[in-house]
Amino acid sequence: MNRHDPRYYVGINTKTLVVVGNNIKLDFYFYQFLTNRYRPSFIEMHFKFCELVADSFIGATLKRAFNDRTCPYPPGIYDLENLSLAYVPKGFPFTKGRIICNLTMTERSGTTKYVGHGYIDIEVKVAKNINREKKPKQ
Template identity: 35%
Template sequence: MNCIAIYLSVLLIYYLMYSFQCLKAIPERAEIVFYNTSIIEDNPTFNVRRYSRKGEYVINLVFVSRAVMDNTVSMDIIFYEYLHNEYRRSFPEMHFKLCDLISSDPYVGKTMREAGLSSCPILPGKHAITNMTFNHIIPSVWPFERGMTEFIIKHTNISRIAVGKLFLKFKQ
């Protein structure tokens, strides 16, 4: 009986530490700043939605590609801190090759895999990456509470394919 009480107390302490040391990223709004019409056709959609009053905010991305996107495409994720009514570039940055991001990244890549983009290379055609959420474990150490994330998608031969911005809140 004493062992069960010790086990339950250790489990309770672990649960309390785990729940208080996770960071939650809450998307506020999204926008597409630029897209190359020779690679992406029509108007791509990049938005943030909430499907119920108490539901999570989800990110949706719908686009039609004209070319194959593989490891020659890279994605730069740059974070900006909201400070004194403007967004200033901060030190966290992520740089990935597209296929490496989708297959092995534990944060952004996992979110993309769970939303339906699980294979690489991305073939030409319509792609819908819907209901992306950041509900997995993110380390609790983060330098700011409100910010913007800029996604720059580049090809080795073509300078830029697309640039998008996602405005976020970070809560402990």
């Protein structure tokens, strides 16, 4: 990671008190930044935690962060540093926004309770290849 790297990185530092597996559900809501406000978009993603880790888009980043350990994860302190997505899907509908994530936990009794939330502000930029070799003139 250096200042010329076109990607943005994020860190997640958390302490879990329970086993984290498919008992945890994450609901992602995407907001587009328009006219100086975050406005709800049509994009939502809903995952059980282990399904998120197995997902081809986000999961590869999480697998590396968890040192390829398998889900579920025992209670403990997790410092997931330098997380980034390798790509943003072509045709993503906006370039600036906010992703809000709500977490719920289903207990053994079957009851579901809210356990937390977070958000990240995003700005999608076109990465420039800084190592591009110049073609010789013919």
